[in-house]
Amino acid sequence: MTVRPIRELGDPVLRTPADEVRSFDKELAALVRDLEETVDHPGRAGVAAPQIGVGLRAFSYNVDGRIGHVVNPRVVELSEETQDGDEGCLSIPGIWAPTVRAMHAVVEGFDVHGEPVRLEGSGLMARALQHEVDHLDGRVFLDRLTGDARKAALRALRERA
Ligand SMILES: [Zn+2]
Helix, strand or coil, rough: CCCCCCCCCCCCCHCCCCCCCCCCHHHHHHHHHHHHHHCCCCCCCEEEEHHHHHCEEEEEEEEEEEEEEEEEEEEEEECCCECCCCEEECCCCCCEEEEEEEEEEEEEEEEECEEEEEEEEEHHHHHHHHHHHHHCCCCHHHHHCCCHHHHHHHHHHHHHH
16 A cells, blocks of 8 residues: 655646656556555545656546546646536645536546556536646646636635645
8 A cells, every 4th residue: 555645836847747657567557556555544635646757647546435546647638617626636635625626527648458448427427537638738726716716716825834
């Protein structure tokens, strides 16, 4: 069991676009195992590799009692319908903000063995998919906020420091 420590905002790895996975080897299997073990906690919906300090395109999710992973994920479909619930991030503890996301999302990628996978979901699953792919592009949910929600979140972040 390896539950890896979570990197927090301020760590450059969270702001660096992650590299494509090129070989589906033992190292990738170990990374995927760590991602799935690290997300296997109440209140954790997803963990992207950069959050445990690894600059590769892979994430795990834990939604509705289902734990899984995707390697080299691509968002292939987002609904026009949106949702506006509170979102948070393990890398930005204590900060929650209403974040607009597509209500429905489809992600395609590969499993740890290199077999194609397609994940789709609505609500929390769609939010988790969008949030984790953002991490792989060096983005965090605060970047998605606008207007008063953004101001309030940045103020809370300053006050927390
Ligand atoms: Zn996050």
